[in-house]
Amino acid sequence: MKNSWPVALGIFLIMLPVTAVVPLLYHLTEGRFPGSSELDRHLFMSANMAGALLAALVAGVLSDHLARRKALIVPSLLVFSASLFLMYLPWPYPVQLGLRFVEGAAHMSALVLAMTMLADSARSEHKGRAMGLAGAAMSLGVASGTIIGGRIGAEAATSVFLLGGGLVGLVAIGAMLILRDAELSRPTGRLREVLRLAVRRRPLIVPYAFTFIDRLTAGFIISTVSLYFATVLGMAPWQIGLAMAAFLLPYSLLTWPAGLLCERVSPVLLMAAGSLCYGVFLIALGFAPAGQVVTVMAIGGFTAALMLAPSLVLTVRLSGPAQATGMGGFHLIGSLGFMLGPLLSVGILTLLGGLGLEPYPAVFIFFGLFEILCVLLFLPWLIRLYRGHSEPSNSPLEVGGSRPW
Numbered sequence: 001m002k003n004s005w006p007v008a009l010g011i012f013l014i015m016l017p018v019t020a021v022v023p024l025l026y027h028l029t030e031g032r033f034p035g036s037s038e039l040d041r042h043l044f045m046s047a048n049m050a051g052a053l054l055a056a057l058v059a060g061v062l063s064d065h066l067a068r069r070k071a072l073i074v075p076s077l078l079v080f081s082a083s084l085f086l087m088y089l090p091w092p093y094p095v096q097l098g099l100r101f102v103e104g105a106a107h108m109s110a111l112v113l114a115m116t117m118l119a120d121s122a123r124s125e126h127k128g129r130a131m132g133l134a135g136a137a138m139s140l141g142v143a144s145g146t147i148i149g150g151r152i153g154a155e156a157a158t159s160v161f162l163l164g165g166g167l168v169g170l171v172a173i174g175a176m177l178i179l180r181d182a183e184l185s186r187p188t189g190r191l192r193e194v195l196r197l198a199v200r201r202r203p204l205i206v207p208y209a210f211t212f213i214d215r216l217t218a219g220f221i222i223s224t225v226s227l228y229f230a231t232v233l234g235m236a237p238w239q240i241g242l243a244m245a246a247f248l249l250p251y252s253l254l255t256w257p258a259g260l261l262c263e264r265v266s267p268v269l270l271m272a273a274g275s276l277c278y279g280v281f282l283i284a285l286g287f288a289p290a291g292q293v294v295t296v297m298a299i300g301g302f303t304a305a306l307m308l309a310p311s312l313v314l315t316v317r318l319s320g321p322a323q324a325t326g327m328g329g330f331h332l333i334g335s336l337g338f339m340l341g342p343l344l345s346v347g348i349l350t351l352l353g354g355l356g357l358e359p360y361p362a363v364f365i366f367f368g369l370f371e372i373l374c375v376l377l378f379l380p381w382l383i384r385l386y387r388g389h390s391e392p393s394n395s396p397l398e399v400g401g402s403r404p405w
Helices: 002-019 022-029 038-066 070-087 093-121 124-152 159-178 191-195 202-231 237-261 267-285 290-319 323-354 362-377 379-387
Strands: none
Touching: 002 070, 002 093, 002 124, 002 159, 022 038, 022 124, 022 202, 022 237, 038 070, 038 093, 038 202, 038 323, 070 093, 070 159, 093 124, 093 323, 124 159, 124 237, 124 290, 202 237, 202 267, 202 290, 202 323, 202 362, 202 379, 237 290, 267 290, 267 362, 267 379, 290 323, 323 362, 362 379
């Protein structure tokens, strides 16, 4: 695992500029472009996820086809760095959204392949700790990014773009000098067959569905909840950053132990339990007064830690030899959820307002129920995966007539 730490450090660093914008969302939208609508402010996050959505599967499929990771990671990091620098300039808002799209695509390409490099380097019995390390690096970067953004953006919100661009540029240089691809074989099937991975390995539907809902709620948190803290609760950027960090720090610190736990306890059980608890947290957050937000967010971070690593472990186990494609699909469906989260929350807020109802805390209840209903809807599949019993060859839990494990 010692060779995995440089990759994990890179994952941590490239997450910083992505999440530094979260506590500054109001200032980077309404502050730079006065008169922007609520939809415009949410689009700032969704445009980034739309680019990530496009890149997630393409990067994984192309990397599996070439049997190379580094050759795609370094160009992605350079594009990522350039797009951050360009967003510092006073472009019209549609151009800013276009740059956000490019940034999301470049960032997700680098992230998918970096996480796949960790899976490549781990022995089969150590996939849990490898994915736990990847998830911990990613979530710790998210947590640290919100703190940094809230601090450095207090004076000038756009400074996060300059610092982020410089940081990612340094990571790109480090990747050129340090990264080494593991020995990989090209997939024996055609590229078209690799694209059918999720269809041929239908058990992947389970971790994919859970990560879709998880990232849907994450999109809600970084957009609507961030704006809710700023506009309804009257919290300053540094306070929003602190609240986000209270959620993300325990989440990041416990993700790696959760990955280790997946080697002893069924990841299916951890994923389901975490999702139920997380749904309750989201509902409770909508009723928390400003003085208790940090405490509630910290409790939410503990529950969220039980979700990411198990879903990553299940994805790696169920993908077979096409791990980059499986990981790309994982991030693809996650990016779709992340992109739709802000848009769905705007739709719910608009609907509630149109009906003359109070939007808060009702919108929190909606998103909390999404998590709980996901567990109930997939309960039969979860039980099958947990038990690991043999199924008929035409069962949705079978892959080519063999057990999914």
